[in-house]
Amino acid sequence: MILCQRLYNGMLEERKGAYTKAGKTISAYDQMKSLPEVKEALPEYLGVNAQVLQDVAKRLEKSFKGFFSRVKSGQKAGYPRFRSRDRYNSFTYPQPSQNSVTADGKHIYLPKIGNVRLKLHRPFAGKIKTLAVKREGTEWYAVLTCEMPRGEPLAQTSSSVGIDVGTTWFFVTSDGEYCKNHRLFQSSSKKLRVAQRSLARKPKKHSNRRKKARERVAKLYRKTARQRLQLHHEEARKLITKHDLICHEDLNVKGLAQGNLSKQIHDVGWGQFFQILSSKAEWAGKRVIAVDPRFTSQRCRVCGHTKRGNRASQAHFKCLSCGHTENADVNAAKNILAQGLRFVAQRISTETACHEKPRPLGLG
Incomplete structure (x- = not known):
């Protein structure tokens, strides 16, 4: 691992130096061709599998491709960085x-x-x-x-469902089912607070005691992340088994996580759940559609009247036009399902694509 980390940093330094001094771009193929010279100069690399060393060059090439693609699209670029021992964790x-x-x-x-x-x-x-x-x-x-060969798709159920995700409940379906939000990070926050305070009391960066305290904190974070991942897999599997069409909101999770509810949104992990749901749907021959989230919680599913005042409270919905009352999350889930079904009805193609995104209502 350490030899691969050193080679990665050396290759990155070579690329930076060649471009800075001579304006020359070095490819992964060029660096792989020079590996025999590296082994001759540094005999310790003779004990590392040749393909593992080649993969280091490919990994660096992938980092540069990601950097240039982000520059081209106008995103925050993030030039490839040198890796410390703690930041190079696989070969x-x-x-x-x-x-x-x-x-x-x-x-x-x-x-x-x-x-x-x-x-x-x-x-x-x-x-x-x-x-x-x-x-x-x-x-x-x-x-x-x-x-592996593609498995047989799951049996068709002729059932469609809309899901409204949240922080009070993990999600609520249009059928009136409520999935509990386990608040995994919150449940482990006491142990984590104790571990982080212990880490803060050890100021010597390279001491063994600080290293052990840091590992205790990291272990708690890993446990919470694994519990969340397992929960997402289990709930996604249940939905895929029971329904042929699943509709959810196309949320900007990254943007929402920058607001006042950032801790709760990171804890529930909507983005990871949607990704797992789409992956399982593709494998099972089912369909997942992400619909425009605007006004789904304010629109009456009966008469279509849309107004902020319709949602009387977090859990209660009462239409100011027709008087229809219902749980606010169930009403939103039914609006999401109706929007997804309209998209399916308008679509000419019959292919089963995953994570499809219909155009917002009223836009062309």
Whole structure:
């Protein structure tokens, strides 16, 4: 890991120097061709698999491609940075052996390293395409990327649903189902507060005590993130199994997370949930549509009257025009579903694309 980190920084320095001094652009292919010279000058690299070293050059190339694409699109560019030991946490074998994992699932073979004990938490299937070794704090993981034939789509249910996400409830469906918001970060905040105060009382940056305190904080964050990820997978699976069409709001989660409810929005993780939902829908042959979120919580689903005063409170909706009363989140979810169904009805193509985005109402 340390040798890969040093090579990454050296390649980045080479690219910066070549462009600054001579206006020359060095490609990943040029740097891969020079790897034999690196091994000759630095014998310690002879103990690293050649394809792992080549992948370092490809990783740096990917960073530069992302940088130039952001510059071209006018976004905040973020020039590739040098990586410290703490910020370089993985290396990859692009073409591993199909027998990398032993038959009993207790060891994995890493070229130039040897057999390493492994705790296989679940069996894998298909052809192994890449093998990555990843470090998370003091824990090490082997990540296998496998190519599998496309599975059979799930059985059709002829059911459609709209979901309204929030911070009081994780989401509420148009069928009147409520998914609890577990507030995972909030539940772990007491332990996290104690761990962070302990870290703050250790000012020596490179001391072992500070290192251990920092790892305790990181471990709490990792646990919360994993709990949230598992919850998102479980809830997405339930929705995909029960419904053929799922409609949700096309929210600007990043923008919303900069407001007063930033902590609650980061805790609930809408962006990750929508991404997982779309991925599972594509695999299962189902459909997810992101609709325009404007006025979905203020529009009466019965008469269509739209006014801020219709939402009497956070949980109560009462139309000022027709008098229709309902739970505010259920009313919003039904508006989201109706908007998604209109989009489906107007669409000529019958392909099942994921995370489709209809144009806002009233816009061309």
